[in-house]
Amino acid sequence: xxxxxxxxxxxxxxxxxxxxxxxxxxxxxxxxxxxxxxxxxxxxxxxxxxxxxxxxxxxxxxxxxxxxxxxxxxxxxxxxxxxxxxxxxxxxxxxxxxxxxxxxxxxxxxxxxxxxxxxxxxxxxxxxxxxxxxxxxxxxxxxxxxxxxxxxxxxxxxxxxxxxxxxxxxxxxxxxxxxx
Amino acid sequence: xxxxxxxxxxxxxxxxxxxxxxxxxxxxxxxxxxxxxxxxxxxxxxxxxxxxxxxxxxxxxxxxxxxxxxxxxxxxxxxxxxxxxxxxxxxxxxxxxxxxxxxxxxxxxxxxxxxxxxxxxxxxxxxxxxxxxxxxxxxxxxxxxxxxxxxxxxxxxxx
Numbered sequence: 001x002x003x004x005x006x007x008x009x010x011x012x013x014x015x016x017x018x019x020x021x022x023x024x025x026x027x028x029x030x031x032x033x034x035x036x037x038x039x040x041x042x043x044x045x046x047x048x049x050x051x052x053x054x055x056x057x058x059x060x061x062x063x064x065x066x067x068x069x070x071x072x073x074x075x076x077x078x079x080x081x082x083x084x085x086x087x088x089x090x091x092x093x094x095x096x097x098x099x100x101x102x103x104x105x106x107x108x109x110x111x112x113x114x115x116x117x118x119x120x121x122x123x124x125x126x127x128x129x130x131x132x133x134x135x136x137x138x139x140x141x142x143x144x145x146x147x148x149x150x151x152x153x154x155x156x157x158x159x160x161x162x163x164x165x166x167x168x169x170x171x172x173x174x175x176x177x178x179x180x
Numbered sequence: 181x182x183x184x185x186x187x188x189x190x191x192x193x194x195x196x197x198x199x200x201x202x203x204x205x206x207x208x209x210x211x212x213x214x215x216x217x218x219x220x221x222x223x224x225x226x227x228x229x230x231x232x233x234x235x236x237x238x239x240x241x242x243x244x245x246x247x248x249x250x251x252x253x254x255x256x257x258x259x260x261x262x263x264x265x266x267x268x269x270x271x272x273x274x275x276x277x278x279x280x281x282x283x284x285x286x287x288x289x290x291x292x293x294x295x296x297x298x299x300x301x302x303x304x305x306x307x308x309x310x311x312x313x314x315x316x317x318x319x320x321x322x323x324x325x326x327x328x329x330x331x332x333x334x335x336x337x338x339x
Contacts, residue, residue, distance in 0.1 A: 018257050019182040021227045022190055022302075025220040047197055051189045058185055086183045111182055 016088070020112055027127060037124035044126070048133020049140075056138040059085070067142075071167050072096075074144065075103050078135070078165075087111050091163075107161040110154060118155050126150050132163065143171045184259055191282060194220075195298045217301035218308075225309020228253070242336065245314050246273050253310055257303075258282075271336035275307075276329070283328040296324045300332075307332060 030040045063081050068074040079091045083105075091105040112128045126132075132148040139146045145168040152162035198213045239245050250262035254277075264276040282299050300322040308320045317337040324330045 016182040017228060017231060018224065019184075019187040019190065021224045022187060022194075022220070025223050026190070026194055028223075029216065029220055043197070047193045050196070051193050055185075055189055058189075086186055088182065 016111070017114075020114055023112055023130065024116060027125075031122065031125070037122055037126075041124070041126045041129045044129035045133040045136075048130035048135075049137035050133075051130070052134035052137025052139075053141050055086075055134060056141040059138065071100055071103075074139070075105075075165070079105055082138075095164075101167040103165055104151070105163040105165065107163070110161045113155050113161075116155065123156075126153070127155050128153070128161070135163075135165065140171065143173070145169050145171050187257070188281060191299075191302060192285070194302070199298065214297055214301045217298070218305035221302035221305025221307075222309035222312070223305075224302075225306040225311075226313045227309075228256075228306070229310040229313025239314070242271075242316065243267065245311065245316060246275070246334065248314075249307060249310060250275055253307075257306065273334040273336075275332040275334065277332075278329040280328055280330045283324070283330060286327050293324060293327070296327070296330075297322075300324070300330060304332065307334065 027040070027044070030043055031037075034040050034043065059082055063077075063085060065077050065081055068077060075093045079093050084090050089107060089109065089111060091107045093103055094106055095104040096102070110128060112131070116127060118125060118127065128150065132150065135148040136146060147166040147168060149164055150161070151164045152158040152160055154161050195217065198216060239248065246265060246267070250265045254260065254262045258277075258281045260277075260279075260281070262275050263278045265273060266276075267273045282303065283296065286295070286299075304320040304322050308318055311318045311320075311334070319335045319337065320332060322330055322332045
């Protein structure tokens with residue numbers, strides 16, 4: 001194996017770890033800045049939202065997916081294209097509501113939490129809450145108002161990590177005043 | 181495996197977040213925020229340094245470490261290598277990136293020069309942290325003459 005090839009794989013691994021390590025440093029800093037876990041969770045969600053509204057452009061440019069016709073297609077794209085592209089994992093989609101407006105993403109392993117342990121005094125912290133904000137922000141840019149929240153978390157001792165996605169409503173484009 | 185672009189998005193948001201609390205912090209406040217970013221970068225740089233493959237740790241001398249930062253660390257973090265490395269062979273190194281990815285979103289030119297330190301603090305810490313893990317204490321500063329190029333100055337302590 002040439003040194004060049006080794007260097008390539010090492011670089012890719014480090015690149016991925018740069019994101020997860022930086023995320024960890026961010027959560028640590030937020031825990032210092034805010035007094036309680038709820039505020040940190042809100043801040044992570046807000047930051048995730050700000051990232052999501054820009055990330056969607058990167059996603060649409062690189063993935064070539066067309067418009068989704070329903071929430072089921074959206075779920076597929078999120079799990080099989082978006083998560084794969086950005087986090088290198090493919091969550092499974094389960095627990096559809098009868099109305100087809102809610103589903104769960106099950107992550108066997110969550111790359112964000114490699115090497116992470118929650119200290120005892122942060123039991124309400126939703127460590128990966130940035131992801132919920134990202135999903136919410138990105139989908140809003142494609143005219144979908146959704147709610148995303150963690151219902152299971154391996155960091156808290158659950159067997160898997162589960163994100164519950166709920167479709168709230170379609171966001172209609174607002175026509176400029178004066179146009180019909 | 182997290183895509184590289186995620187780091188750039190996260191970094192931009194972190195910079196925005198630190199300034200959002202206090203949009204006009206004044207010189208004292210600004211320095212505190214820069215040092216927060218720098219120390220976050222430092223911790224990340226330390227951790228990254230610890231994860232190196234064994235064979236990469238066999239550096240014969242200080243210059244090898246700097247070359248490693250310019251090639252491998254930069255490639256991993258920014259998908260490109262540093263454009264040039266200069267030294268006075270007395271413990272000062274200047275690392276030059278002519279097109280630093282974290283500065284690219286700003287229009288090339290002079291309009292945003294005031295904002296630039298915010299976008300370099302984390303990376304200065306990253307370099308200092310990686311050096312620390314590799315056994316080298318240093319001071320790292322950065323400067324920009326014209327976007328999107330920048331220079332990182334590394335001064336080795338106890339040289």
